[in-house]
Amino acid sequence: MLWVDKYRPKSLDKVLVHEDVAQNLKKLVTEQDCPHLLFYGPSGSGKKTLIMALLRQMFGASAEKVKVENKTWKVDAGSRTIDLELTTLSSSHHVELNPSDAGFQDRYIVQEIIKEMAKNRPIDVKGKKGFKVLVLNEVDKLSREAQHSLRRTMEKYSASCRLILCCDSSSKVTEAVRSRCLNVRISAPKEDQIVKVLEFIGKKEGLQLPPGFAARIAEKSGRSLRRAILSFETCRVQQYPFTNNQVIPPMDWEEYVSEIAADIMKEQSPKRLFQVRGKLYELLVNCIPPEVILKRLLHELLKKLDSELKHEVCHWAAYYEHSMRLGQKAIFHIEAFVAKFMSIYKGFLIATFG
Structure with missing residues (x-):
């Protein structure tokens, strides 16, 4: 077992969050009616750990007895029926899923699948809560239509279901959804x-x-x-024993992005752009978030650039990141940024060296 799982805190008291947050969540659990919750904060800040500790506080150790299911759902999409495959993590008290995995079909996940789950109300046993908890990850990546459907679901099934929403940035969650939740910000540990x-x-x-x-x-x-x-x-x-000058290795994907940046700086041509596209696909296939790839690529390119180009390159990185959030296929937008960078950098080299 990885240390990150082996030493994961199981109680609210031991989770690395502000003491007030832990105490307020404890108070909510002791009350009869727990509201919908929205946890937001940077990646690696402990949101998932906090949610699991909260579920354990609510339902006891049985909340940890989870099973992974890869299920195909038949969803009515107006004139046709579509099959949606989704992986869920569930116990007898909660279900965890990531609706944004369905891409542009995420609204059907919210409309149909979550409705189906929310209808199945658990029986009150020995003072346990008489509702089921749905944990939805990456709600900031849901489409507007899916978020509107989520709002209606929250209202309609609030008697039998509580939602715990989890995301990196609450600014991408609609006001209608945020206003129906208790918002809890989890800051990155010092x-x-x-x-x-x-x-x-x-x-x-x-x-x-x-x-x-x-x-x-x-x-x-x-x-x-x-x-x-x-x-x-x-x-x-x-290497063990550790040494004073031991190198802290970067993540594999970070080294790969660094290689891509070096490739881009060496040659600016359609052929090189095609090679870079293959490497970008490799990162996306290995589940590295596209916005993380773009941010890291910008970081690596800026290290190699003259100061007079940095402002313009940052402008175009922001432009393509915004278009990526509005669009569907992330590869198009990252590749467009690389092409734009190549154009800017080649123009700069020609102007400087002729």
């Missing part, structure tokens, strides 16, 4: 908090950490606790 967690894991695993080693991992993590723990375990696998 570096010193990450250091304490790494030192705790090191102690549990019987590892000797050189002075400042945990701090270096924390600094490279970008305040993502999940990433810090994964990096720590990678270091352990690569």
Whole structure:
């Protein structure tokens, strides 16, 4: 088992969030009626850990007995019936799913599948809550139509179902959905908090950490606790005993993006653009979020650029990120940014060196 799962806190008291957040959630659980909840915050801040601790607080240890199902649903889409395949994680008290996995068909997931789940009200047993909890991930990636359907579902089935929504940015969730939830912001942990967690894991695993080693991992993590723990375990696998000058390895996908940036800088041509497209596809197929790819690619390109070009390149990166959020196929927009960059950079080289 990975350390990130092995040492995941199981109670609200031990989750790495502000004390007020944990106390207020505890208070909600003790009350008879828990509202819909929206947890938002950066990746790796502990939103999923907090949700699982909350479910355990609500329903006891049985909330952890989950099964993974890959189910095909037949959904009525007006004049035709379509098959939608969706992976769900469920216990006897809750169901977790990611409606945005269905892409542009996400509204059917919300309209039909969630309705079906919300109708099945569990029986009150030994004082347990008489409602089922639906955990929906990445709600900020849902289409407007899906979010409108979600609002209606929240209202219609509130007697038998509670929704826990999870996303990175609440600004992309419609006001209608946000206003029907208790909004809980989960901030990224500070570096010193990450250091304490790494030192705790090191102690549990019987590892000797050189002075400042945990701090270096924390600094490279970008305040993502999940990433810090994964990096720590990678270091352990690569070399132990640890040394003072041991390199903290970057993520594989980050190295790959760095290679793509180097390719773009070496040659600006249709042939190179075609090669880069293949590598971008590789990243997307391996579930690296497109906005993360674009942001990292920009970061790598800026490191190699003259200062006079940086402003223009940042402008076009923002432009294509916005168009990517409005469009469907992420590859088109990332590739368009690469093509635009090649055009700008080639023009700059010709003007400078002739």
